[in-house]
Amino acid sequence: MRVSRGIGRAPFRERKEGQMAGRQFGKYQLDRELGRGPLGKVYAAKNLETNQLVVFRGFQRPKDADETRWNEAIRRFHSKLDQAKKLDHPHIANVYEFGVMGSLYYIVTEYFEGQTVRQIIDSDHTPSIDKVTSIVTQCCEVIDHAAAQGMNHGDLTPYNILVLADGNIRVINYGLAHTRNRLGSAHLAPEQLNGSTGDHRSDIFSLGTIAYALLSGTHAFHGQSVEELCRNIQSAQPRPLVGFPAYLQGIIFKMFAKTLSVRYPSGSEVIRDLENKKVPAGFAKVDEKPEAVLGRSPWERNYYQPPPSLGEYKLDEGDLAEARERIRQRRLGWIRLSERVTLRIAVALFMLVIASTIADSFKASRSEVAMAVLAAKGSPQVCPVKLKDDNIWIPLRRDDWINQGDAIRTNAGDTTALEMRDGTRLELAPNTDLKVTTMQFRRRSASKVREFALTRGRVWARVRHLHGKHSKFEIASGGATVRVTGTSIGVQTAGEDKALFATYSGTSAVVVGKQSTPLPAGKALGVTEGQIAGKIDSIPDKDLKRFANLANLHAAEPFFVKLRQALIQAEERVLLPTIGAVTKLKDLEPEDTNKEFFNLQHVGGIAKATTAMRAISMTLETCDEYPEEIGLTDLTGIGMDDDPKWRKTTLQQFSGERLLSYERTGKGYTIKARANTRAKQLIICENGRVEVIEEEQAAKQQ
Incomplete structure (x- = not known):
């Protein structure tokens, strides 16, 4: 099994380090930070469902982002990653998953241990010709494979090529070229200086500049400013590679030829000339004049006009810790409400939470x-x-x-x-x-x-x-x-x-x-x-x-799925609506303490009985046909005969631990029970709708 982008770090450890260690986003648990990219920090993570090691990165929409351009950028983001996910090549890092988790946009890719080509260039030792040839050959295979799928990388740099211990490479970040502002990159092809991602021939140009840097230790194109660099990319000739075979220099210079018709049309032709050690026609001799000017370039900064992309935003300044906190606060907004009320209300809420635990055995707790x-x-x-x-x-x-x-x-x-x-x-x-x-x-x-x-x-x-x-x-x-x-x-x-x-x-x-x-x-x-x-x-x-x-099909569901869905249902149908009601208690005067305590007991009892009635109703909904009768003291007949503990716990929430009545009414049903409180109140469920009324009122209605 291949692993993904480790960048020379140790494998996933159970002993966590750093601020985000152990944090969880969905099914992914983050470990250590691997680095920072255009989308922010990059983390090693574990898929808790498969125990697979992955690379996780995420970002959120900036507050000041223009809605139209942001939506277009996100559309492009998903479209490019959808293409990248279909690439299947041993030298391309796999895109496992991407999407939206709340307000967080995220990407999950393959994890492996390796060294970036940038690290090789910056090392004290010049790599051998054989090693450079191997890297270039493998990258050419990648370029041709992606081209066959109608795709190119668009941002091939020494940071996006990793070399594994066995000499194999992985090209990373396919589909993400548009997530950063590439203006100022020494590896852009001339045709990309207008903001486009070019095509596979642009990747060949970039690979030529990377091969040049591997052998010389310096960039093929330089500039004191962005404008000067871009003009040199368009019109200057790099210094010759001194001390290297003529065929190798000729091949590299043809790879970053300015004109598309002169440049290699495919990676396979580069590989062929490398294998045959053949000097390409027209490149037997390279001009020895350094930075020879081939013609004055009129390039100006405003020529760079990329379409709407994530590169317009400073997403690298964000952090998953902040994103996770924002998502958490949004989900738990109702908790902030409870913090604003008095201790008396907190007691009432605690009683409601206890009542909601009945929901962990709901057989059908999904939203309608x-x-x-x-x-x-x-x-x-x-x-x-x-x-x-x-x-x-x-x-x-x-x-x-x-x-x-x-x-x-x-x-x-x-x-x-x-x-x-x-x-x-x-x-x-x-x-x-x-x-x-x-x-x-x-x-x-x-x-x-x-x-x-x-x-x-x-x-x-x-x-x-x-x-x-x-x-x-x-x-x-x-x-x-x-x-x-x-x-x-x-x-x-x-x-x-x-x-x-x-x-x-x-x-x-x-x-x-x-x-x-x-x-x-x-x-x-x-x-x-x-x-x-x-x-x-x-x-x-x-x-x-x-x-x-x-x-x-798929009849068996994991317990945690049922529990999560049940708690969501309990929160939506019981906790949130009742919070608004019990907050009225905070206005009671000190002399009403005894009355307030009675009210708290009363609210808790009603909440428990209401939750239990909903549990029965939801279980009835799983039946193909509503039963003609059910057991009022043991709940037999509703499909829960194999779960006596659930039936007992549910009935304990009613007075006398029983239902008062169950009646089929036309195509529906009506259930009645008495709440387990001092007051005489009935819990009535009619076709899934639960309400609480006084017994005297119910008697008058009859």
Whole structure:
């Protein structure tokens, strides 16, 4: 296994050093600092899921950044890294992952131990011709491989080439040329002096200047100012390489020829001349006059006009410690609220936190308006609606959240499985594009609206039974829509404006305009340009078998995933709303101490009972059908028979450790229980909506 950019440092140690040692960003735990680049500090890190050593760097948007130019720079950032991630060559450092984590943009790349070419140049010993030839040859192979993928490095410098102990090299920072201001680099090609990244021939020019520096110990081009350096790059001839074979000098000088038509067109031709020790035609003799002027260059600084890029911003002045703190403070904003209230409120909040621990056994605790990623095989991507740019695609990982307006894309070999709070699951086949057009939960009617648009590929869905008057689940494709209330379906595009709808269990309906065609289990129906095409056919056996496995797909989830989702749910639904209510207690006068203590007990009891009722409700939502009856004293019948501890803990939050009643009402249900407090209050859950009312008020309503 190859490791990534260590820059001559020791491997990852369990004994941490430095300010950021041990800090965690998502699944990555940072170790020591490796150096500083244009995006800020670079860290060695460990992937806690795989124990793999990686290189981690991150940055945030500067406060004064122009929104339009920043968004364009970020679009370019993602586009270039997406290209770089596809490069697969033994001498190119792999890009493992990049994306957005809260407000942090991050990149994760391959880790390995090595020495930069810059360190070799600065050493006291001139490297041998064989070593220089080996470095140049390997870099030429890299340049040709990237060129075949339509990409060039654009910022090839001695800092971006690392030499390993075995003599092999790694070229790093592919896709990141635009993240720094390259003006003033002695390795820029003449055609890059307008701000462009050039093409692979520009990389050959840069490699020629690096080879020159390895042999001479100095830059090929010099200047007392940026303007003078750039003019020399355009029009000056470097000093000859004294004491080296004529073929080597000729090859290097042809590599940084000013004119593209004269320069080597590919790395393979450089390798061929090196292997044959051949002097290139026209380079048998190099002008011995140092810095010979070939023609006056009119270059001025304002000629350098790069497109919007991250190089415009001083991102290297930022630090992950600051970024991490900003993210943490944003997530824990509600804690700052609690710090502003009195000690009495802190006691109440502590009681609420204790109550929320019931949530660690929720069987379904996901948000009603988002989907969790259960599995992401290969390199699926998501285009988040929050980025407000349809051209920005970032990696999709397990445990990510998909929201309304997001688009998902899988490529060859990719699959992605998604799950909603009620247990509804979708699986995207390879080469699929799916957009989440609507993801809503209407609390008043407890209705769920989920709508998707499939424009390419194939998707399967296992839909839990939908309750509520206005609930619906739809997938649109080919000018038609398949609509279900609780069943298993599949939708496949069959070319532009064509789609095939299939029902694997239950019954669905294919809707074209105002026409609705029932589609029973085991049947499929084609649609072309918004019109029913042909008759209803039977689903092939191989497809039925394929879908049979989907019901159990990714059924087992790690405990920490459940716990994290449960706590998020508890915070959103219990802690945050209740904080606003209990803050009213801070206005009590000292003589009301006894009354206040009673209120604290009362609030804590209500919070515990409310949380427990939500736990029961969420568990009911995982059932294909709501049960006709459940055990009021043991909660049997809701799918938790194998977890007696959870059932006991939940019931302990109610008076008498029991429910008062459970009733099926039409397509929904109603549950009642008495809160475990001195006051006579009922906790009532109707189709997932929980409220607290006085018993006397409830009696009057009846």
